[in-house]
Amino acid sequence: MTRQFLRHGWTAGLLAILALLFVFTKIIQPDFGTSGLDSLSRAMLPFAFATAAMAVVVIAGGIDLSVASMMAVAGVTAAVLMDGAGDGMTAVAVVIVLLVGLTMGAINGALIVITRVPDIVVTLAMLYVWEGVALLILNGPGGSATPWLRELIVGPFIVPWLPRSLVFLAVCLVAVWVPLKRSKLGLSIYAIGSNDLAAYRSGVSVGRTRIAAYAVCGLFAAIGGLTLTMSTGNGEPIPGPYLMASVAAVVLGGVVLGGGKGALLGPIIAVIILRLVRMDLTLLSVDPNVTTIVEGTIMVVVVMFGGVLAYRGRHK
Amino acid sequence: MAADGYTIGISNTVQGNGWREEMVCAMKAQALVSGKVDSLNIAHRNTDATGQLEDMRNLIQAGVDAIVLNPSNSDGVNAAIEEAIAAGIVVVAVDQAVSAEGAYVLSNNQEEYAYLGAKWLFEQLGGSGSVVYMRGAAGAGADNDRDTGFKRAMEEYPDIKIVHEVFTGWQQDQGKQQILDYLSTGLPVDGVWTSGIDNVIVDAFIESDVPLVPIVGADNAGFVGQLATVEGFTGAAVTNPGSIGGAGVTLALQILDGKMPESNTVLVDPSIWANNDPEGKALIAAAQNPNLDPEWPVSVQIPGWTDYSMDEIIACKGPGE
Amino acid sequence: MTDQQAQTPLLDAKGVSKRFGAVVALEDASLTISAGQIVALMGANGAGKSTFVKILTGALKPDTGHVRIRGTERRVGSPAEARRSGLVPVYQEPSLIPDLSIADNLRLGDTPVADFQHWVHELGIDGLHLDDMISALPLATLRILDLARALAVKPDVLLLDEMTAALPTDLVEKVLDTVRKQADAGQSVIYISHRFSEIAEICDRATVLRDGATVGDLPITPGVEEKVVELMLGAVLDKDPTRTSTAAHCPEGMPRVTVRNLAAGTKLQDVSLDLYRGEVLGVVALEGQGQDQLFDVLAGMDSPTAGTIALDGKTVSFNHPADAIAAGLSFVPGDRADGLLMERSVHENIALPQLARFAKWGAIGMKKEAATVKKAIDRLQIDTRAQGEVQRLSGGNQQKVTIGRWIAAGVDTLLLFDPTRGIDVRTKRQIYLLVRELAEQGAAVLYYTSELAEVPAACDRAVVIFNGKVVDVIEAADADEQTLMRAAYGLTASAAVSA
Amino acid sequence: MTSETTMFKSVGRFIGNNPLVPLLILLLVLVGVLEFMRPGIVNERWIGNTIKFAIPLAMLAACQTLTMLTGGIDLSAAVAATISAFVMATQVPIVGVPLAICIGLIPAIMIGMVNGFGVAVCRVHPLIMTLGTGLIATGCLQVYQRFVIASGSVIPDGLAWLGTGRTWGLPNALILFVPIAILIIWAQRRTGFGRLLYALGSNETASRISGVRSWQVFLALYMLSGLIAGVTGLLYVGLIKAPSLSLVNPLLLPSVAAAVIGGTSIFGGRGGYSGTILGALILTVLGTLLTLLQMPEGLRRILFGLIILTVTTTYIRLTEQSR
C-alpha cells in the first residue's frame, strides 16, 4: 500500500497540491488568467530544464553540481553565436549549443567513470571549470538572441490560454525524454541507478550508460541555458540560482537520491509548485524574505514527510 | 493612509549586501514619507536576469501601478519592462540603465564612478606608479561599466602601471585575502583602486604593518569612518548612493501624478570626497554616523529626490508596516 | 552429433586464478563441459565456485587462465559478451534490477518475452504480471524469474549458482526437471549446489574445488559423496570432534530464553523454544524457513507480529538492538558484511559494542580497551597482521572478529546465525570449541547453521523449523545427518517416509 | 613494467598507512611554486596570513568532515556561521559582548538540531535536509536583519584581536583553533562519540546490531556541527570586521573541497580532521597562487577546478579507497 503510494501517489499528491494552489491563486487574484499562466510558465523554463537535467543523473544514481554552470556556458555560447547572426545561422547556433551541452555532460560523466572519484566531488570541481569557461566566453553580460527564437516562448499557442513557453517546455522535454525512456539507454539509466552490479550482470555497460546519463543532463542544461538567453535576450556568464533549486525540485518530485526511482513528471510538477508559491507570495505582497523561508520549509517538510512514509513502509 | 494611494512594485536581484539593503530601505522610507503609497510589493532575492523577469511578471500580475527595479543587467529584462509598460505600469530603473524604450532611468553613472576615483588616485601618484586594481564580480554589468571608466582614466595617465588586477566578487573576505596575498609578495604598491570593497583593504594594510598608500573606495560607512579617523591615511570615497532607490520611488510617484520628467534618463553623477582637501574633509566629517552598518553608503539622501530622515531610512519601514 | 563435435568440449577453462587483494579466490581452477552434460561444481563455502562462474560469464576478469569455447580461445569481457557466446548464468545473488518491472528487466537483457513466459509457466509460477516491480516479489520467485530469463535465450551452457538454495521443495523439483530436460535436448549445465541429493539426481560429473583449485573431476556414481567430501575438505571431518561428554544433556531450572508462539514477517509462523544456560541449542532449517526472522526478533532488529519472548521468566519486548544487548543477548549476523565496519580496524570493530552498550560517548580508556580487545583476539586466535582494515582480513578472520566483539565483554546469551559460513575447517573447529566452552561456562547459545553436519558437533539439542514452525526437537548428540535432513524437510522421525 | 606496478603498489601501501604525507608534499610543492613565481613571498608575514585565512576554512570544513564521516554533509554550515556572526555583531550594542556571543551561537545550534532531527528521525538525506534548513535560515536572517538595522553593529575587540591580531608573528586565531583542532582529532580517535561516527559511516546496520542508537548520534553530530559553524562565524567576523548577510557563504563549497582533498570519503567511514586541515591550507595557498598568477578570471577558475579534481583523483588512487 505504502509502496504503491510512493510509486504513483507521490505524483498524484503533487498534482493535488498544484490544483489547490491554482484555486488559491485564483481566489487571491481573481484576475489570474492567461497572462498569469504565461508568466508562470516562462518563469519555469530554466528551472524546469535544470531540474530535468538533475533528475536524469539522480535517476542514474548520481548527482551533478555543475548544472547551473553548464547552463551559464550554454547561455553565453548561444548569445555570442547569435550576436548579429542571421535566421539561418541561429538554427546552427542552437545545434552547436546543444552539442556543447552534450559534450560538457559527457565530459563530466567520463571523468566520473575514469577517475572513479565520487560524482559529487567531480562535479563540484567541474562547477568551477564550467564557470571559468563561461567567463572566458563572455566576461560580462552581452551577446544577443535572434528575435524569432525569442518569439518561441512569447505569447499564446493556438488557443489563448496555452502559453507557447509551456508548449516549448513540453515539446523539448517530451522530445528528449520519451524516446529516451522508451529506449534501452533509458532503461539502462534506471538500471544502473537501481543496482549497478545487477545492471552490469544483466549486460548493461555501466560506464557508458553513466556517461550517457550525464550527457543527457548536459543536453537539458544546455536547453536551460538557451532559455535563459531566449528570455533575457543576452547572455550572462554568472550562473543563476538553479543548482540548489533543481536538487530541491528533484527530491520533491519523488526522485530518490541514490537512484533508480522516479521520472520527470513529478519534478516538473514540483517546479511549477515552487514557482506558483513564489508568485502567490508576491501577489500577497508578503515580505520577500518570508518567501525564502516558505520555500525552504516546504522542501524540508515535504521531504521529511516522504522520509517518514518510506520508513513506515519499510517497517510494515 | 490615502485610499487612492498607489501600489508600487520593487524588484532587486542581490540580497545580503549593504548597498542593496540600503537601497531597499530608501525605497521603503521614501514610499512611507511620500504618503502616496498604499503598499509596496517587494521582490528581493539573489537571482539572475531570468529570475528578475519572473519577479517583474509577478508584480505585473499583482497589478502594481509602478515598478522600481535595479536591473540585473541593462538588456536582460527589457521583455518584462515592455510588458509592464504595455500594461500601463510606470517603470523606473535605478542604479543601472536599461535599454528598453519607455522606461525611466535614474541611474548612478558607473563609468563616471570609476573614472572619477581612478583619476583622483592617479593624480595623487603624480601620474606614475604601481596601482592595484581590485574589481567587482567578474561578469557583472556594473563591473564592466566601471572597467570602461577606469580604462578611460588609464589612457590619460600612460605612466600608471596596473601591477595587480583581481576580482573581489564584491566579497569582503576575498578582497581582504587578495590584498594580503599581494602585500606579502613585497612587490611595490603605490595606490589601490577598489570597486567598493574598501574598508577591509585599509584594515589589511594596517594589520600587515605596511605603510598606507592612497586608496579609493566608495562612500560606505566603514570606509568613510576610516577616511576621517585613520592617521596618515590619504584616500577618497566616490559616492554611489544606495538612496537612489528612494529617488526612484519619487520619480515613479511624480510620473504617476502626471509630472513627466524632461528626459527619460536621469544620471546621478557621483562626487568624490577626498580626505586631503578641505571640502572633502568637511563632507566626510558631516557624513560620520556610527549607527550605520559599515557596508551602508553614508550618502543616505539625495537632495531634491528624497525626503525621509536618517532615522526613517534606518528604521527601514515601508507603508503599512 | 558427430564424433568430432563430441570430442571438442563446449567449454574448457584452464589455469584460472583470481585474487581479491590478498585473498586468493581461485588458483589454477579448471573445468570442462561437453554438449548435453550436467556438471556439478562442488566445493566448501568460499572455495571459489561463484567466482569461477563470474569469471566464465565475464562478470569478473581473471588474473590468469584461458577459456576456450568450442575449441577457440575467447576473452569473455562482459556478461553481454558471454551471452553472445552462449554462456548464460544464474548468479547466486538475484541479478534483476529491483526498481524495474519484470518486462523492463527482460527488455534490458533483450530476453524474448514469449519464451520467458513459457519457462515461467513451465517452472510452476503462475499469476505473475509483467509489469510487477521486482522489488515487490519474494526471493523464491526472483530465483525462478532469473532462471526463466536465462532459459529464454536458449543458452548453450547454463550456469546455475546455488539456484535451489532459496526454493521450496516443489519448485526445486521443477528446476531439477527442467535442467534434466535441457541436457536431454543437448545443452550443457554447470550446476552448483551444496545438496548431494540434487547432484546425485541430475548430474553426470562433479568438478571439485578446494581453496580455489580444482582438486578432482569424477563421475557421479552411487556412494561418490564420501569421496567428494574428502576432496572438498581435504580431510574427513570427525564426527564429533569437540564433545567432552556424550552424556545426554538434561536442561534444568528456569530457561534463560523462553519463546512462545512467535511469529514475524512473512515466514516465521509459530515458534516456541526454551534455551537454557549452559547449553547450545541448534536451529535446523532449510534456507528460508523463517529462521532469519527468529534471530532478528530475538536480537531486537525486528518486532514480532505475535507471540512472546521471556528472559529468565520475565516477558520482554525490544524496540532496538540496544535493548536486546542490554538484556544480555548478543547477536552475530550471518552475513559478515552486515556485522563489520569494513574500513575500520580490528580494534575498533571489536570495541564497538562496548561503546554502544554503555552509551559511552566520552573518552575511551584506551589501555583498558586495548586489554579487552587483546583478550578477544587471543582467545579467538585472530590473525592480526592486516588489522588496519577489517576488509583486508581473510574471510575466516573476519568471521572471528564478528564473534570476538561479543566475547570481549563476556557473554550471557549468544545468538549465532550461521557463524561458520565461508570459513575453513580449522577455524570451524575453533568456533565449535569456543561455543562449547562458552556453554560450559554458563552461557546460553542459540546456534543456527546451514551445514547440518555441524549440529552434532556443536549442539546439545536442536529445534527443527519447517515452514516457519517448530516441527521437532532433537537430541543433537545422536542425530546423524540423515535424520537431521529428513527433519529439516519436515519429515519428522515418526512420520512415514513419503514417496 | 611489473616493477613499476609493484613500486606504485608499495608507494600506495605506504601512503595508505600515512595518508597525510602526500598532502603535505603537495602543500610544500605549491608553496615552492609560489616562491619560485614571486621570490621572497614566503616569509613570516605571508605564512601568518595564510594560516589566518586557512583557519576559518578549516573550521567550517570540520563540519563537513564530521558529517561526512557518517556519510552525510552539512550544506547549512556556512549559513549557520553567517547567522552567528551577524546576530552576535548586532546584539553587542544591545546586550553587551558575552551575552551577544551566546545569543549568536543559539541559532547555529538550532539549525544543527533541526538538521539532526531530519536526518536522524525522519531519515531525510543530509544533502536535502541541510540545503533546506540553510534556505530557511537565510530567510530568517533576512527578516531578523530588518529589525536590527537601527541598532548598528559592533565587532567586539576580543574577536577582532583573535581574528586579525598576531603574537610572535603567528595569528592569534591559533589560540582558538589549536585547542579545537586537537579536541576534534582527539575526539575522533579516542572518544566513543568519534568512534561511533566512523562506525555509522562505515556500516549503519552493523552499528545497529551492535546496539548503537544512531538517531542520538546523528542529532548530537549535527548540533555539534552547528556549534562549530557558529564559532567559525564569530572568528570570521573578527577577521573580516564587517558583518554582512552573506559573510561566510563563499566558504561553503571550499569547505567541502577541503574535506575531500584531505582524504575524507564522502561515503563515510574514512578520513579524519588532520587531513582536512592540510586540505584547507592547500586550498588557501592555491587561492594565493591563482590570485598572483595574472590571467583571466575564467582561466583561474578552470585551473582551480582541475587542480581539485587531480588532487582527489590521485589521492583516491593511491589509497585505493574508491568504491
Ligand SMILES: Nc1ncnc2c1ncn2[C@@H]1O[C@H](COP(=O)(O)OP(=O)(O)OP(=O)(O)O)[C@@H](O)[C@H]1O
Ligand atoms: N569481491 C570480492 N572481494 C574480496 N573477496 C572476495 C570477493 N568475492 C569473493 N571473495 C572471496 O573469494 C573467495 C571465494 O568466494 P566465492 O564466492 O567464489 O565462494 P563460493 O565457493 O561460491 O562459496 P559459497 O559456497 O559460500 O557460495 C572467498 O574467500 C570470498 O571471501
Ligand SMILES: Nc1ncnc2c1ncn2[C@@H]1O[C@H](COP(=O)(O)OP(=O)(O)OP(=O)(O)O)[C@@H](O)[C@H]1O
Ligand atoms: N591487503 C592486505 N594487506 C596486508 N595483509 C593482508 C592483506 N590481505 C590479507 N592479509 C593477510 O594475509 C594473510 C592471508 O590472508 P588470506 O585471506 O589468504 O587467508 P586465508 O588463508 O584465506 O584465511 P581464511 O581461511 O580465514 O579465509 C592473513 O593473515 C591476512 O590478514
Ligand SMILES: [Mg+2]
Ligand atoms: Mg558462491
Ligand SMILES: [Mg+2]
Ligand atoms: Mg579465505
